[in-house]
Amino acid sequence: xxxxxxxxxxxxxxxxxxxxxxxxxxxxxxxxxxxxxxxxxxxxxxxxxxxxxxxxxxxxxxxxxxxxxxxxxxxxxxxxxxxxxxxxxxxxxxxxxxxxxxxxxxxxxxxxxxxxxxxxxxxxxxxxxxxxxxxxxxxxxxxxxxxxxxxxxxxxxxxxxxxxxxxxxxxxxxxxxxxxxxxxxxxxxxxxxxxxxxxxxxxxxxxxxxxxxxxxxxxxxxxxxxxxxxxxxxxxxxxxxxxxxxxxxxxxxxxxxxxxxxxxxxxxxxxxxxxxxxxxxxxxxxxxxxxxxxxxxxxxxxxxxxxxxxxxxxxxxxxxxxxxxxxxxxxxxx
Amino acid sequence: xxxxxxxxxxxxxxxxxxxxxxxxxxxxxxxxxxxxxxxxxxxxxxxxxxxxxxxxxxxxxxxxxxxxxxxxxxxxxxxxxxxxxxxxxxxxxxxxxxxxxxxxxxxxxxxxxxxxxxxxxxxxxxxxxxxxxxxxxxxxxxxxxxxxxxxxxxxxxxxxxxxxxxxxxxxxxxxxxxxxxxxxxxxxxxxxxxxxxxxxxxxxxxxxxxxxxxxxxxxxxxxxxxxxxxxxxxxxxxxxxxxxxxxxxxxxxxxxxxxxxxxxxxxxxxxxxxxxxxxxxxxxxxxxxxxxxxxxxxxxxxxxxxxxxxxxxxxxxxxxxxxxxxxxxxxxxx
DNA sequence: TTGTAAGCGTTATCAG
DNA sequence: CTGATAACGCTTACAA
Numbered sequence: 001x002x003x004x005x006x007x008x009x010x011x012x013x014x015x016x017x018x019x020x021x022x023x024x025x026x027x028x029x030x031x032x033x034x035x036x037x038x039x040x041x042x043x044x045x046x047x048x049x050x051x052x053x054x055x056x057x058x059x060x061x062x063x064x065x066x067x068x069x070x071x072x073x074x075x076x077x078x079x080x081x082x083x084x085x086x087x088x089x090x091x092x093x094x095x096x097x098x099x100x101x102x103x104x105x106x107x108x109x110x111x112x113x114x115x116x117x118x119x120x121x122x123x124x125x126x127x128x129x130x131x132x133x134x135x136x137x138x139x140x141x142x143x144x145x146x147x148x149x150x151x152x153x154x155x156x157x158x159x160x161x162x163x164x165x166x167x168x169x170x171x172x173x174x175x176x177x178x179x180x181x182x183x184x185x186x187x188x189x190x191x192x193x194x195x196x197x198x199x200x201x202x203x204x205x206x207x208x209x210x211x212x213x214x215x216x217x218x219x220x221x222x223x224x225x226x227x228x229x230x231x232x233x234x235x236x237x238x239x240x241x242x243x244x245x246x247x248x249x250x251x252x253x254x255x256x257x258x259x260x261x262x263x264x265x266x267x268x269x270x271x272x273x274x275x276x277x278x279x280x281x282x283x284x285x286x287x288x289x290x291x292x293x294x295x296x297x298x299x300x301x302x303x304x305x306x307x308x309x310x311x312x313x314x315x316x317x318x319x320x321x322x323x324x325x326x327x328x329x330x331x332x333x334x
Numbered sequence: 335x336x337x338x339x340x341x342x343x344x345x346x347x348x349x350x351x352x353x354x355x356x357x358x359x360x361x362x363x364x365x366x367x368x369x370x371x372x373x374x375x376x377x378x379x380x381x382x383x384x385x386x387x388x389x390x391x392x393x394x395x396x397x398x399x400x401x402x403x404x405x406x407x408x409x410x411x412x413x414x415x416x417x418x419x420x421x422x423x424x425x426x427x428x429x430x431x432x433x434x435x436x437x438x439x440x441x442x443x444x445x446x447x448x449x450x451x452x453x454x455x456x457x458x459x460x461x462x463x464x465x466x467x468x469x470x471x472x473x474x475x476x477x478x479x480x481x482x483x484x485x486x487x488x489x490x491x492x493x494x495x496x497x498x499x500x501x502x503x504x505x506x507x508x509x510x511x512x513x514x515x516x517x518x519x520x521x522x523x524x525x526x527x528x529x530x531x532x533x534x535x536x537x538x539x540x541x542x543x544x545x546x547x548x549x550x551x552x553x554x555x556x557x558x559x560x561x562x563x564x565x566x567x568x569x570x571x572x573x574x575x576x577x578x579x580x581x582x583x584x585x586x587x588x589x590x591x592x593x594x595x596x597x598x599x600x601x602x603x604x605x606x607x608x609x610x611x612x613x614x615x616x617x618x619x620x621x622x623x624x625x626x627x628x629x630x631x632x633x634x635x636x637x638x639x640x641x642x643x644x645x646x647x648x649x650x651x652x653x654x655x656x657x658x659x660x661x662x663x664x665x666x667x668x
Numbered sequence: 669t670t671g672t673a674a675g676c677g678t679t680a681t682c683a684g
Numbered sequence: 685c686t687g688a689t690a691a692c693g694c695t696t697a698c699a700a
Binding site: 284 | 336379381382383384385386388389394396403404405407410411413414417418421426427428429430431444448449450471472557558587588590591594613614616617618619
């Protein structure tokens with residue numbers, strides 16, 4: 001097994017407290033003692049045992065990021081930012097995938113990691129405010145995304161309704177008249193999809209544009225394949241549109257493939273807008289117009305709020321909005 | 335603070351040992367006792383403290399996956415598979431990003447997490463066998479990827495030379511004569527790039543095809559942008575080719591964009607092959623022909639070897655190859 | 669079947 | 685400046 005403080009202390013002929021002092025770079029250690037201890041450390045190849053240290057200090061130095069699926073580009077990109085961000089504060093990242101499942105989301109909040117992590121950043125997809133309120137333990141928590149957060153917990157999100165309105169207006173202003181929304185989820189199923197659809201609908205209403213239930217194209221599941229299938233179905237069912245607001249970039253990419261296969265040209269026949277501005281959106285042809293959430297502000301804000309909670313901040317949940325841009329590329333050229 | 339075994343024991347009027355037995359679902363507990371304890375647990379909302387448990391048992395239940403960058407689709411997809419895989423064995427995943435940097439790679443091996451994790455799956459990019467051998471601590475370790483592994487540690491990889499040969503021959507057999515390789519890194523810099531270039535060169539040699547140093551297109555850095563820039567440069571420098579083997583799918587996607595911008599048509603003017611079969615490769619137009627490593631076998635094998643090591647298996651490092659397919663799509667149609 | 673007590677490897681308090 | 689010694693919360697012989 002690995003060497004312990006005891007071993008080092010024995011070899012150096014001092015108490016473990018002194019070794020501990022050396023290891024933690026405590027100032028008041030006589031240089032000669034320090035040298036002797038250091039020699040023993042080197043000889044034994046001693047490395048502190050994180051767990052024990054963490055148990056003793058009560059600080060684990062780990063924060064968990066619970067997200068639906070790490071292979072979704074948006075979340076992978078977010079995780080990368082979080083990881084880098086917290087690394088600067090000497091935290092490590094524990095990734096938890098919930099697969100968007102109710103059971104997993106509960107388990108995450110239930111404090112499966114009770115005592116293992118100092119804080120949790122969590123993007124739920126199906127849990128509602130009440131459930132979150134009820135299930136959450138004492139671990140500092142910051143929520144990401146579009147769910148309605150309970151009043152007691154911190155929450156960061158993009159204004160999805162405003163962004164969806166901006167996307168829809170952008171299509172309308174380029175002269176398109178029949179705008180569809182891809183990614184509709186029947187009532188209550190999915191908070192994010194719901195908000196985006198609401199923004200889309202409100203833009204249609206405000207502009208007096210054509211509105212039709214057929215233009216709410218449902219998707220069973222998420223991702224590019226589901227989107228492709230959904231658009232194929234809609235086209236075959238005779239739904240006609242010249243603009244398409246998509247749930248996210250993956251959906252937009254799937255949609256563009258379906259459109260191409262059916263002989264429609266983007267942007268001439270149909271203008272397409274995505275959401276997230278994942279890296280790939282710059283490499284589709286044409287490039288994908290998309291809502292770009294300020295990922296950096298999102299993670300930075302979330303981590304700041306989490307730190308404040310971990311430092312013991314009390315008080316009601318705070319709710320912060322971060323900005324977005326509409327990045328215009330070829331898919332909506334007019 | 336959270337409730338502890340003590341609290342529960344006090345409330346239930348039993349010893350902490352009994353509570354512990356109930357929590358760990360130890361069989362021989364009198365039902366009435368169990369019920370009383372369970373009631374106390376529920377009342378207090380007791381959740382076991384993972385750290386303490388882990389310290390006592392010596393098993394932490396965490397394995398780390400150290401990879402260059404989580405936002406790279408290939409690694410994100412791999413991480414997703416690993417996460418799911420180990421979840422089935424009740425392990426959790428700690429993600430470590432090395433950013434392909436020497437310092438970070440050392441730190442990972444150095445056992446920064448000494449005692450925090452039960453095992454480590456590590457995909458190095460710059461560390462060589464000797465350094466790995468020297469730096470690794472006592473934590474069970476499995477290496478992923480193309481570096482030359484030291485003889486003492488387990489290692490799983492795809493036969494990169496064979497795969498690069500297959501990709502190159504595929505282009506040659508479709509009648510192309512000037513095949514370039516995108517992603518060349520001058521000597522020794524990058525093991526993966528080196529092996530793939532070697533496979534490419536050996537296929538050219540075996541088939542007597544045209545070979546030219548200009549056809550080794552260098553990239554500064556990785557990813558789609560770097561690839562796009564590299565191809566633009568090569569074309570401007572007058573390099574001519576009708577087939578292109580790319581370091582990975584991202585590079586291929588960047589290359590296709592550069593080719594399109596220069597008025598070249600894929601696959602008519604240039605056939606393109608990628609590597610990894612990331613999700614997006616099915617959504618480019620045309621679809622991207624690519625080397626598909628058997629990700630599932632890769633992670634499954636790695637985790638199996640790691641489990642064996644964590645169970646105390648001794649012996650020299652094992653070296654396993656997992657398979658690959660060449661997935662043919664539109665980008666190399668002839 | 670249940671309780672007592674000794675760790676697990678640190679940190680932290682308080683004398684000396 | 686350094687040494688005992690008590691936590692941290694749990695598991696696990698060993699007893700009862």
